[in-house]
Amino acid sequence: MYSPSTRPQPTDLDSNSTPDASSGVAVSVAALQKSFGARRVLHDLDLTIRPGEFLAIVGHSGCGKSTLLRLLANLDPASSGSILLDGTPVARQQEDLRLMFQDARLLPWKSVWANVTLGLKGSRADLRRQALEALNSVGLAERADDWPGQLSGGQRQRVALARALIHKPRLLLLDEPLGALDALTRIEMQGLIERLWLRHGFTAVLVTHDVTEAVALADRVILIEDGAITLDQPVALARPRERGEPAFADLEQTVLNRVLRQDHQAAPVTPPAQPTRQQRGDASLSAAQWAAYPSL
Ligand SMILES: Nc1ncnc2c1ncn2[C@@H]1O[C@H](COP(=O)(O)OP(=O)(O)OP(=O)(O)O)[C@@H](O)[C@H]1O
Numbered sequence: 001m002y003s004p005s006t007r008p009q010p011t012d013l014d015s016n017s018t019p020d021a022s023s024g025v026a027v028s029v030a031a032l033q034k035s036f037g038a039r040r041v042l043h044d045l046d047l048t049i050r051p052g053e054f055l056a057i058v059g060h061s062g063c064g065k066s067t068l069l070r071l072l073a074n075l076d077p078a079s080s081g082s083i084l085l086d087g088t089p090v091a092r093q094q095e096d097l098r099l100m101f102q103d104a105r106l107l108p109w110k111s112v113w114a115n116v117t118l119g120l121k122g123s124r125a126d127l128r129r130q131a132l133e134a135l136n137s138v139g140l141a142e143r144a145d146d147w148p149g150q151l152s153g154g155q156r157q158r159v160a161l162a163r164a165l166i167h168k169p170r171l172l173l174l175d176e177p178l179g180a181l182d183a184l185t186r187i188e189m190q191g192l193i194e195r196l197w198l199r200h201g202f203t204a205v206l207v208t209h210d211v212t213e214a215v216a217l218a219d220r221v222i223l224i225e226d227g228a229i230t231l232d233q234p235v236a237l238a239r240p241r242e243r244g245e246p247a248f249a250d251l252e253q254t255v256l257n258r259v260l261r262q263d264h265q266a267a268p269v270t271p272p273a274q275p276t277r278q279q280r281g282d283a284s285l286s287a288a289q290w291a292a293y294p295s296l
Pocket residue numbers: 036039041059060061062063064065066067068
């Protein structure tokens with residue numbers, strides 16, 4: 001086990017490691033606001049991320065997690081406020097960051113290795129060498145000449161990860177990248193992302209619905225609620241983290257309780273009128289089932 005402050009040296013992880021373990025970018029967000037027409041999604045959001053930090057963002061659907069990520073990536077303009085990467089407006093730091101989404105977004109008519117080197121310039125031999133190196137770091141070098149359609153969902157996400165990392169980003173933005181994967185593949189991918197983050201030292205921002213995933217990976221978990229950050233929870237657990245350990249479970253519960261409390265504090269909503277049995281056309285329900293209808 002190693003603590004967050006004593007990252008393993010690259011050579012502890014594998015022989016292809018990049019030596020710089022502190023190459024992440026500092027992110028500084030101040031008084032950030034974003035509205036879509038009359039709908040105000042983010043308001044007066046302040047956030048500082050340390051170089052090399054792993055931050056997870058959780059929150060209810062529609063709270064503005066992806067919106068914040070898109071602003072950090074400069075894909076959308078903020079309504080007001082500022083986003084600085086190492087003190088420079090994000091618009092001028094595009095080369096420093098890469099994004100990864102829930103779907104791998106690979107070009108189906110290009111081979112796996114050609115997908116990985118998209119946007120890179122160089123001789124074919126050099127690009128292929130770089131692609132093989134990147135694919136090797138995600139355990140997929142032997143699939144370099146396959147087509148994306150021949151890969152599983154998890155393998156496609158590995159290729160997307162290789163495609164992001166080949167650019168040596170200083171900031172990696174992850175928008176629910178494991179959301180479509182089965183539970184086992186998801187845990188394997190979490191381990192891979194953690195190892196690559198430890199090796200390369202980039203700053204990572206992960207949007208996730210999965211509180212366990214957030215606590216497993218992040219140095220800090222923030223909760224967005226009503227357009228602002230309402231929880232900023234450090235996760236000072238040694239890595240790699242053991243999900244079954246009491247300290248892990250305690251933190252997981254702390255975050256989960258806070259997320260769920262939003263529901264209890266929300267303004268009461270008038271439930272829609274229940275349909276009559278006749279309107280629903282369902283005579284097969286037992287009296288007990290019918291009584292429990294709202295939860296069926
Ligand atoms: N381009 C857009 N135009 C109009 N409204 C938008 C646009 N993008 C996002 N929104 C709105 O902003 C709000 C936040 O959306 P966002 O995608 O950031 O939520 P989220 O927290 O990532 O949700 P989820 O967890 O479901 O992905 C939503 O109400 C959404 O409808």
